[in-house]
Amino acid sequence: MEQARNYVCTECASAVPSGHKFCGACGAGVPTEAQTLETRFFGALQMPGKARLIVVRGDEAMGEGLSYILQATEHVAGREADQIPFPSDNWLSPSHANFLYRGEKLVVRDEGSLNGVYIRIRSASPIQIGDHFMCGQQLFRIDATPKDTSGPEADQTHFYSSPRRPSAFRVTQILEGGMDGIVCCAYEQSLQIGREDCDINFPDDVHMSPRHARVEMSGESLELVDENSQNGTYVRIRGERELSHGDYLFLGRNLLRVEVTA
């Protein structure tokens, strides 16, 4: 005794091979459910190519550990967003960032937010004057060395300037509220940031590693290097950035991890 291996016509009891729309023996139609049989996932989380965002550190109201499955084509995150809301984080613009698919790829786009979207760099990343980055709880901006304004007057009076040394660039700390904090001019080509014994030190920042990151100029280009810090170094994206599995993002105070199933 064996079980029939295919769909069996309900009119004439003949076996109908898969893919046929009509019974070959009696011409009766095969129901559409039977025609389009395919294996489904138990849950949407298993769907290939679909990503989710996990809130690693979040907004008090929304809680940590929450995950958002990115099933649609666009997913807006923000203080007043419907899809990925962070209502109690006033560092987020009402509509802050958009997670969208471009073909198979997930990208994040800054929706013109005030404070931007930060992505954790993997070891090293090129960086430009004017870029912002984060280490621990600290936010920084890279500035160019200002034009020298210490030349003599037309009447040949010399300007008395504090002693200074050649510096390729400088790093400015940005304080909550937008005021500039520490400014540190690089000693020649490189500047080190960390908790202690660096060029800029944050002894009371518990999220900062002792030697956290450094900015280096080689030739004409700047590079931001994470020195295997525990919590990573994040750089503000310009416009749009492709995401891959394991990326970390800061949106305001919220830290998100990107998971993309293969």
Added chain:
Amino acid sequence: MIVCSRCSKDNQDHYKFCLGCGAELPRESSKPRSFSAPTPPGGTPAPGRETNAPQGLQVQGSQAEALASAPQLELDPMPVEAARSKPVAVEDPLPPELAPLGDETSPCPHCGSQVPANFRFCHVCGDDLHAEAAAAPTGDAPAERVSPPAVAEAPQPAAGRARLVLIQPDGSEGESFPLSAGSSLIGRATGGIFANDAYLSPEHAEFRFEGDQLVVKDMESLNGVYIRIEPEVPVELFDGSIFRVGQEILRFEGPVAPDPADDGTQYMGSPHRGYLGRISLMIGRQTTGNSFPIPPHGIHLGRERGDVVFPEDGYVSGLHCRVNSEVGHVFLTDVGSSNGTFVRVSNESYVPQGTFVLIGQQLFRAEY
């Protein structure tokens, strides 16, 4: 780097004790620069602060060569670098309070114990020896001066004898510039002792008397007029106030923040610890270099101690001055530095008798 002879650990040059085993490190190698750093381009030891010597005799002659370099400044576009690269004479590697026990002792006025001369407090009864020393009248100083003897003998009221006495690189007194009873304009165009100072504007400052008080007015000069502040007397700082510590020109900047965005979003940033403002190093007319925010409990500035350090400026004392807040205002206080803390005059200021005034590259004492 100093290698400890006991445990072989490498220690930084300014350490006095080994980081690894606590052994005292050889002092010879721990004196990259003089502590007593007497005279930067302007500056003398604090009156009655670290020694009891009369004020006028305190200037120790060592690296005031920087001052002597004033004449050559005219030809030198980067005189600051020149002054810095000059080897700094090392006379006394330790400030008096840190110096090892000397042979000299004197009896404590309170309990009679023999106290080493460099102690500020009696090690037996804790009596403040320094208080006694400070109580000694420093106002007698003019009587001790010998140059020129005819003029300095007795204090005289205001005009006629009023003058600016040049304090020379070696600490001795140089030429004087007489101040008239009316007003005296000084600057590079005045000639004489001012002619060769490239840091003076042609018309730099004006001195005049208001009653028996001397007043200096900055004639919108490029580099300004600086007045030395008294140790331990707080002077209020306002947004844009400029002061000088060693060779460093610093500006106080009050807290400024951009207006918040219309949609209620706040600017993200590093934790704001209630900063009172910042101090910034001036490296150009309106250009600043490094800056440091001032937390509510204030900051100390020094060459090797404090929150903001200037390890390469030998004219800054180990611990030099403090910026802190009291009753909602921000104050600058010299904490007994050797070379003093100078505040740039905003428009005009009284100049009490005996005040040190820094004009261009030269230091003067106002006498009247």
